[in-house]
Amino acid sequence: MAETLVPQPASDGSAERLARIRAGLSARHSRERRFRFYGIAAIAAALGFVAILFTMILYKGLPAFTQATLEVEVFFDPEVISVDPMPVQQQGQSQAEFRRAMTDWQRQATMVNWNRIVEAAVRNAAPGTEADSRQLLSIVETNARFELRDRFVADPGILGSTARVKMLASANADNWLKGNINRDLPDAQQQLAAPARELADRLYENGHIRFAFASHIFTNVDSRSAPASAGLAGAFVGSLYMMLVVIVLAVPIGVMSAVYLEEFAPKNRLTDLIEVNINNLAAVPSIVFGLLGAAVFINYFRLPLSAPLVGGLVLTLMTLPTVIIATRSALRAVPPSLRQAALGLGASKTQTVFHHVLPVTYPGILTATIIGVAQALGETAPLLLIGMNAFVAQIPGTPLDQSSALPVQIYLWQGNENRNFFEARTSAAIIVLLGLMLTLNAIAIFLRSRLERRK
Template identity: 80%
Template sequence: MAHSFTPPSEQALDGSAERLKRIRAGLGKRHARERRFRALGIAAIAAALGFVAILFSMILYQGLPAFTQANLEVDVHFDPAIVKVAARPVRDAQQSSAEYQRALLDWERKVTMVNWNRVLEQSIKAAAPDFEIDTKSALSIVETSERFRLRDMFVADPGLLGQTVKVKMLASANADNWLKGNIDRSLPDTQQQLSPSARMLSDRFMEDGQMRFAFAWHIFTNSDSRSAPASAGLAGAFIGSLYMMLVVIVLAVPIGVMSAVYLEEFAPKNKFTDFIEVNINNLAAVPSIVFGLLGAAVFINYFRLPLSAPLVGGLVLTLMTLPTIIIATRSALRAVPPSLRQAALGIGASKTQTVFHHVLPVTYPGILTATIIGVAQALGETAPLLLIGMNAFVAQIPGSPLEPSSALPVQIYLWQGNENRNFFEARTSAAIIVLLGLMLMLNAIAIFLRARLERRK
C-alpha cells in the first residue's frame, strides 16, 4: 500500500502559516480590546464633562438673574412739614470741640427721629398720582433700607430741605420676585407676598419705565442683611474668606513645605519618622468637621480667641491644609532625579546647598500646584467653620482678622436656608458663581506661575 510523503520544508511552511494565523487572530482581539478601552475612556470623560456642564449650566441659569435687580427711580421731596429739624449746628469760636460734637450728635438724633417712611411714601405716591394705594402697600414696593439712605443723604447735605431730587431706590425682594416672574401670578391673593395694589403699581412702574432692572453692584459692596434682604451682599463674607486665606498662606505654606523638605531630605529613616509619615497620611483623610471640633476646643475654649473670627478659621483651615501640602511637596521632591543630587554633591556642595540651591528650585512648579490645591480646598470648606461660630449673622464688614465675620461657603449655607426661598435661591446660586470664580482665578494664577517657572528651568 502506498503512503503519501510530505517533505519537511512543506511541514515547516504549514506550521508557520498556522502560527501566523493564530498571531493575527490574537492581534485582532488585542486591537479590538484596545479600541473598546479607548471608547470606554472617551465615554467616561464625555460623561464627566457632561455632568460638569449640567452642574455649571444649572448654577448659571439660577444664579445669573440674581445679578440684576429692579430699581425704582422717583422724585423725592424733602418736605419741611415732615422733616422738622433745625439747621445743622455750626461751631462757634467760643465753643469747644466736645460741645460742638455734643450739639452735632443731638441734631443727628433729631434727624433720625424724622418719619422718613412718610417721605418715602409721598415720593412713591407722587410718582403715580392717579393710583390709589395704602401706606403699607406703597412702602412694600421698595426696600426698607431706602429710608435710611434718605436720612443719610440729608445728614450729608442739610441743604436738601425743601428741595426735590431724583433718587434711584432698590426694589424690595418681594417686588423683585413679582417682576421677575418667580411667583406664579395666578395664585390667590392669600398666597401672594405683595398686596394686589402693590403688584399692580409695580407692573405700572415697570411699563412706564420708572422701574427697570439694573446690575446689582450691592452684591459685591454690601454685607448680609436680615431687615433688608434685597440689599444683602457678599462683601463681609468675601473679606472674611480673604483674611482666612491670608492666614492659611502665611502659616500652612512655609510650615508645610519646610516639613516636607526635612522629612524627605534630612530626616533619618527610623521608626519615629515612619510614625510621623503614617500620621500625616492619616490626617489627610480625616473629615474636615473633626478639625472644626479641634479648633473649637483648642483655639476658642483653651486659647480664648474670639468666636467667629477669621483668624480662628484660618488656623483651623491651616491644620486641615498642612497634610495636603506636605504630601504633594514630598511627591515633587521624590520626582527629582537622583543624578541632580549626586552631581551637586560631586562638585563639593553641602547637603543644605544641594537641597536649597539645586533640588528645591526644580520642584517649585509642583510645590506651587500643591499650595493652590490646598488653598482652594480650604476656600470651599464649610463644616469646620460652622463649629467655630462663623455661621453667626454678622452685618458688618470685618476690619481685621480678629473681628467677627462670615465666609463665602458659610454665606451660601445661610442663604440656602433662608425662608424667602423665591428670592434667595437665585442669590445662593449667585454666591456659588462668585466662589467658583474665585477658585478658578486661583487655579488660573497657579497655571500661569507654573508655566513661568517651568520655562525658567
Template identity: 70%
Template structure:
C-alpha cells in the same frame, strides 16, 4: 514535490499565523473598548460639569439684576425737623463737637423717613391710582429710608430740595416682576397685596421701574430687615482674611516640614510615626478640624467665635497635610543625579537642597499650595462649628472681628424662608465663590508656567 516534513511545518506556521491574527484582533478590540470607555467617561464627566454650571448660571444670573424705582424725593422740611447740623464754634473742643454732631445725627435717625419714601412712591404712581401707605412701603425695600437718611446727613443742604433717587424695590416686588412667583395664585398665597402688584406692573410698564445691575451684592453685607439689599461684602472680606492667614501659615510651615522630612530627617521610627500621621490627617473629615478648632482655639485659647482668625487657623491645620504630601512628592521627583552632581562639585548638603533641588520643585510646590488654599476656601463644615454661620451685618476690619465666610453665607441663604428670592442669590454667591477659586487656580498655572520657564 514537497516533502511531508515541509508540509507539516507550513501547516504549523499557518495555524500560528491564524492564532496570532485572532490574538491581535482580540487585543485591538480590547484596546478599542478601553479607549471608548475612557472617552465616554470623559464626555459624561464634562457633560455633568457643563450641566452643573448651566444650572447654576441660569439660576444665578437673574440675581445680578434687580428692580429699581426711579423716583423724585422731596426732603420736606415739615418731615425733616431736626434743624441744621451743628457748626464747630471757636474754642469748642473736638470731643464736644463730636458729641453735638452725634446728638444731631440721632435726632435725624429718629425722624419718619418712611414718610419721604411713601410720598415719593405716591408721586411716581400713575395719575388716578390711589396709593395708601402700606402699598407704597411694600413696593420698595426697607433700606431706602436709611439711604435717604444717609444722603441727608452727608449733605444737609438737600433740605427743601427735590432730587431724583433710585429706590431699591423690595424682594417681593422683584420676585413679582421677574416672574418667580406664579401670578395665577390666589391673593391669600401671594406675597404682595393686589394693590401693590397692580402698582408694580403699572410702574414697570411706564418704565419707572427698571432692572439695573445689582451692585449691592458686592457692596452690602447680609440683611434680614431688607433682604433685597443683602450682599456678600462681609462674607467676601471674611474669606479673604482666612485665606491670608492660610497662605501666611500653611504654605511656609507645610513646605518647610516637607523639606525637613524628605531631605534632612533621619529615617527612624519617630519620623515614620510622623509620616503615618500626616497621611492620616489628610484623610480626616473636615468637620473634625472644626471640632478641634472649637475646643482648642475658642475654649482653650479664648479666641472670639465667628472670627476669621479662628477660621484661618482651622483651615491651616486642614491644609497642612495636603501641602506637605504634595511638596514631598515634588522633592522625590527630582533625579538623584542632580543631588550627586551638586555634591560632586563641592556643594554642602544645605547648598544642594536650597540651591539646586528646591528651584526645580518651586512650580510643583507653588501649584500644590495654591490648590490647597483654593480647597480650603470652599470648606463649610469646620466653619459652621466655630460659629461663622452666625448673622453678622458688618464688614470685618481685622481678622479678630466677627464675620462670616462665602461658604457659610451660601449655607445661610440656601435656608432662607424667602426661597423665591434667595434661591437666585444663593446661585449667584456660588458663582462668586467659584470665580474666586478659578482665579486662584489660574494664578497657580500662570506662576507655575513662569517658574518653569526660568528653571
C-alpha cells in the same frame, strides 16, 4: 532508481497557530478600541456633568446680578423734615460740645418719618394708585428711608428741594417683576397684596422701575431687615483674611516639614510613623478639624468666636497634609544626579537642598499650595463649628473681628425662608466663590509656567 523528492504542504499545526495569533491580535485590537472608547466616554460624561452644573448655576445665578430699582423724584418736604438747623461749631465751643450737638441733631433727623417722604415720591410717580401706605411701602426696600436720611444728613441744603433718587425695590417686588412667582396663584398665596402688585407693574411699565446691575452684592454686607440689599462684602473679606492666614502659616510650615522629612530626617520607625500619620490626616473629615479648632483655639486659647483668625488656623491644619505630601512628591521627582553633582562639586547637604533641589520643585510646590488653599476656601463644615455661621452685619477690619465666609454665606442664604429670592442669590454667591477659586488656579498656572521657563 533514485526517488524523486516532492515538497510536502505545511502541517496543519502551523496553520492553526497562525490563525490563533491573528485571532489574538484582532481580540487585543478590539479590547484596545473598547478601552479607548470607554475612556473617551468617561471624559465626555465628566465634562458633560461639569457643563450641566455650571449651566444650572449660571442660569439661576446670573439673574441675581440684576435687581429691580425704583427711580423717582423725591421732595424733601420741610413740613415732614422738621428739624433744627445743622449745628455749626461756634468760637470757644469745645470739640466735645460740638460733637454732642451734632449727635443731637442727627438724632432729630433719625426721628423724622422718612417713610412719608418715600410714600409721597412713589405716589407722585403713580398717581391714582389704590395701594394704601403699607401696601405701597411693601414694594420699596426697607432701608430706603435710611438712605434718604443719610443723604439729608450729608447735605442739609437739599431741604425743600427735589432730587432724583434711586431706591432698591423690595425682594417681593423683585420676585414679582422677574416672574419668580406664579401670577395665577390666589391672593392668599401671593407675597404682595393685589394693589401692591398692580402698582409694581405700573411703575415698571412707565419706566420708574428698571432692572439694573446689582453692584451692592459686592459692596454690602448681609442683611435680615432689608434682604434685597444683602451682599457678600463681609463674607468675601472674611474669606480673604482666612486665606491670608492659611498662606502665611501652611505654606512655610508645610514646605519646611516636607524638606526635612524627605532630605534630612533619618529613615527609622519614628519618621515612618510621622509619614503614616500625615497620610492619615489628609483623609480625616473636615468636620473633625472643626471640632479640634473649637476645642483648642476657642475653648482653650480663648480666641474670639467666629473670627477669621480661628477659621484660618483650622483651615491651616487641614491644608498642611496636602502641602507636605505634594512637596515630598515634588522632591522625589528631582533626579538623584542633581544632588550627586552638587555634592561632587563640594556643596554641603544644606546648600544642595536649598540652592539646587528646592528651586527645581517650585512649580510643584506652588501647584500644591494653590490646590490646598482652593480646597480650604470651599470648606464649610469646620467653619460652622467655630461659630462663623453667626449673623454679622459688618465688614471685618482685622482677622480678630467677627465675620462670616463665602461658603458659610451660601449655606445661610440657601436656608433663608424667602426661597424665591435667595435661591438666585445663593447661585450668585456660588458664582463669586467659583470665580475666586478659578482666579487662584489661573494664578498658579501662570506662575508655574513662568518658573518652568526659568529652569
